[in-house]
Amino acid sequence: AQTVTQSQPEMSVQEAETVTLSCTYDTSESDYYLFWYKQPPSRQMILVIRQEAYKQQNATENRFSVNFQKAAKSFSLKISDSQLGDAAMYFCAYRRTQGGSEKLVFGKGTKLTVNP
Amino acid sequence: EPEVTQTPSHQVTQMGQEVILRCVPISNHLYFYWYRQILGQKVEFLVSFYNNEISEKSEIFDDQFSVERPDGSNFTLKIRSTKLEDSAMYFCASKPTYDTEAFFGQGTRLTVV
Numbered sequence: 261a262q263t264v265t266q267s268q269p270e271m272s273v274q275e276a277e278t279v280t281l282s283c284t285y286d287t288s289e290s291d292y293y294l295f296w297y298k299q300p301p302s303r304q305m306i307l308v309i310r311q312e313a314y315k316q317q318n319a320t321e322n323r324f325s326v327n328f329q330k331a332a333k334s335f336s337l338k339i340s341d342s343q344l345g346d347a348a349m350y351f352c353a354y355r356r357t358q359g360g361s362e363k364l365v366f367g368k369g370t371k372l373t374v375n376p
Numbered sequence: 377e378p379e380v381t382q383t384p385s386h387q388v389t390q391m392g393q394e395v396i397l398r399c400v401p402i403s404n405h406l407y408f409y410w411y412r413q414i415l416g417q418k419v420e421f422l423v424s425f426y427n428n429e430i431s432e433k434s435e436i437f438d439d440q441f442s443v444e445r446p447d448g449s450n451f452t453l454k455i456r457s458t459k460l461e462d463s464a465m466y467f468c469a470s471k472p473t474y475d476t477e478a479f480f481g482q483g484t485r486l487t488v489v
Contacts (some may be wrong), residue, residue: 295477305419305480340419349421361431363409363421364478 262287262356266367274344274375279368280327282335283352289313290353293355294328294335295364300348308350311335347374377404380481382468389458390489397453397484398470408451409478410443411435419467425451453467458488 263286273279285294296308309318311328318326323343327336340347352367381400389395401408410422424431425443433441442454451470455462465485469478 293475297480302482303413303485304482305467305469307479310477312400326419353419358422358432361424362424362474363424364411364419366419366422368418 262289262355262365264352264367266352266370268370269368270371270373272373272375275279275344277342278301278338278340278342279342279352281339281352281374283329283335283337283367285333285335285352285354287333287354287356289357292357294322295353295355296324296326296335296337297351297353297366298346298348299351305351306376309337339358339361343372344374344376347372380468380470380479382426382481382483382484383464384484386487388489391460391488392457395455395458395486397455397466397486398416398469399453399470400449400478401451401468401470402472403449403469405472407471407474407477407478408443408445410453411467411469412464413467413483414461414464418485423467428437430437435484448466455486458486460488463488 265284292313294311298306298308309321323340325338348367351369353364383398408425413419423433423437423469440456466485468481471478
């Protein structure tokens, strides 16, 4: 069964600094998708970035980028120039496909605090 | 920008009562999901729905749960007889095709008392 592990329950960063959130996953599939979702205090789930496993190039969305290490099954999120609005829970998710259906498997999340 | 809309934002219900959580997915989306998040815990898959039938359901999704797409626009989750442990945030999600990312609604907070 696919599992997603986020080993950092909480992280903090100074405004304008860079922070990296860790995520590892376990799968026997060769092609899959990985995602980072942000959940602010409003509790809405907002897609931050996605990575397709067959693409070697790391995905980037403005200040957000990933370090995807397929062999190590690692998918970390880097937030550059952190802003107060980045404070949220961040969930790493793996898209599991099986028998024509698919679903997201989430990690337990990392709570990010941004200090002014 | 189109978005997934869930109503109500917060519902309080008595244990044993039936509740219906409503979702309006993005209009051209074909794949629909319900997830839930018990306070302080991770988001868990409940059910996926495509072509007017359930594609997959988790072990959480027992006989007390059902889903329906009654009119081609709404997507509902019904809990027949709520338990205290059903208290959670329930998220609806949708996507247009199989190989795209899911868009989540803002969630419905269900409190069972």
